[in-house]
Amino acid sequence: MGRAPCCDKTKVKRGPWSPEEDSKLRDYIEKYGNGGNWISLPLKAGLRRCGKSCRLRWLNYLRPNIKHGDFSEEEDRIIFSLFAAIGSRWSIIAAHLPGRTDNDIKNYWNTKLRKKLLSSSSSSSYSPSAMASHLNPNSQDVKRPLTPSTTIPSSSYNPYAENPNHYPTKSLISSINGFEADEKQIFPYISPNYPQDPSLSDSSNNTWEASGFLLNHNMCDHYNNHTSFSSNVNGKRSEIMMKQEETMMMMMIDHHIDQRTKGYNGDFTQGYYNYYTGHGDLKQMISGTGTNSNINMGCSGSSSSSISNLAENKSSSSLLQHKCLPYFYS
DNA sequence: AACGGTCTCAACCGCGGATGG
DNA sequence: CCCATCCGCGGTTGAGACCGT
Structure with missing residues (x-):
């Protein structure tokens, strides 16, 4: 019936x-x-x-104050950023674009932006560097050589399915606030000792803390209170910058998951990344001068108590939970 | 001008979640 | 708790506009 x-x-x-x-x-x-x-x-x-x-x-x-007509480049960038971070949650994306409706943005994405993105990328998926080039039109897309793909099931949404080596590179890093860095400066933060299988890790005694990768990300105020953002070293901080950093972070997490799931041929279940943040900005994270905080990788499901306790002990930090791509080990 | 293919976007559809009796 | 109703969302459709030949 x-x-x-x-x-x-x-x-x-x-x-x-x-x-x-x-x-x-x-x-x-x-x-x-x-x-x-x-x-x-x-x-x-x-x-x-x-x-x-x-x-x-x-x-x-x-309804009054509806904005019709062409989207601005700033609006494009916000849509790209948010799509990269949260996917097709059009109503949430619309909430960041005053006067635009979710239907408008959805249509605009399906008819214009998606094509724009795909035409700038060799892959038919939404690759990080393609996203990055839209977040910062001045950035240059740096591609790694193509190698055989992983055996990650194609039914899972996997932005790297067709080009698994198309990870965040210098072009992406440098797209943040014009900062120049290369991947050697970023990826040592990913611990090589992170267990392949999360069940092997002991989450009861905070060993997650040591098994994640260190990343300083100044998102806490954004999540705790949307009306308040922390300022950067220059005393200024825009929402678009926050979104770009968030996108950047999601891509780094993607990279990490991809590294850890290469060659894995089993099933995947949807899960969560738990991460908590400290203060400081991306520049400080990369240069190592900020207060690095832990990103707890691979804990599927709800947040673990050890991480909650960790967060509670840090008054200036917050515990975040980000529903991530369905890459997790089942 | 005529035609066919493509694009756009308003509108529809059906599902999941919230709410209230 | 269960059930009915309504709301809001994201995916899809299709009529009309547009474009290339």
Whole structure:
């Protein structure tokens, strides 16, 4: 048995809205609001429409302060950053772009941005360096030579599936705030001793702390309170910079997972990375002058108590949990 | 001008989650 | 707890616009 329809399709009008219908809907909502019930609204407003259709029309087209027309480069960059970090969570992405609707952004991504990204990348997936080149149009894409692919199941979303060596490189690192670094400066932070199988690690006595890779990331204020950002060494810090750093971090995590799952032919389950952050910025992390904090790699599921305790002992830090790509060992 | 292919984007669909009785 | 209802979201569709030949 299927799901009951939200309204009788034979009694409601469908398809494009007429100017008369628009004005009826606008007038009604401006006078009375939606009354907390979209389903009953069409009857009250004198519209032969489904309530869901009214809601969509209002939210995506009639509501005040909707921005139509071309997206700016800044908006493009925000979309690229957020897509790289959280994927197709259009409503969340829309929340960062005042006046834009999730539907608008989704359409824009599907028709323009995705092609833009793919045309700039040799891979048909969303590679980090392609993302990076959009985060910073001045960065140069540095590619490693192609080697045989891993046996990671293609059903999993894997941005490296077609080009597993297309990891974050200098182009990505340098895209952050114009800072120049190379991968030799970054990847020693990934501990070579991290256990291949998370079940081999003892999370009861904080050994996770030593098994992660060290990364200083100044995201705590962003997550704890969206209205407050920490400043960088120059006293200034923009939200886009935060997003770029977050993207950067996710890509480094991707890299780490990929390294650890190379050749693995079993099943993967979706899991979480637990990481907690300290203060300082990316520059300080790379140069080793900041307060490095631990990123706890590979702990699937909810956060472990040891890491929670660790976070609680650091007043200036916070525990974050990021749902990551489905690369985990099952 | 005519035609066919491609693109755009408003609108629809169905699912999962929240809520309330 | 269960169930019904509604909301919000992300994926998909298709009519009309646009473009190339």
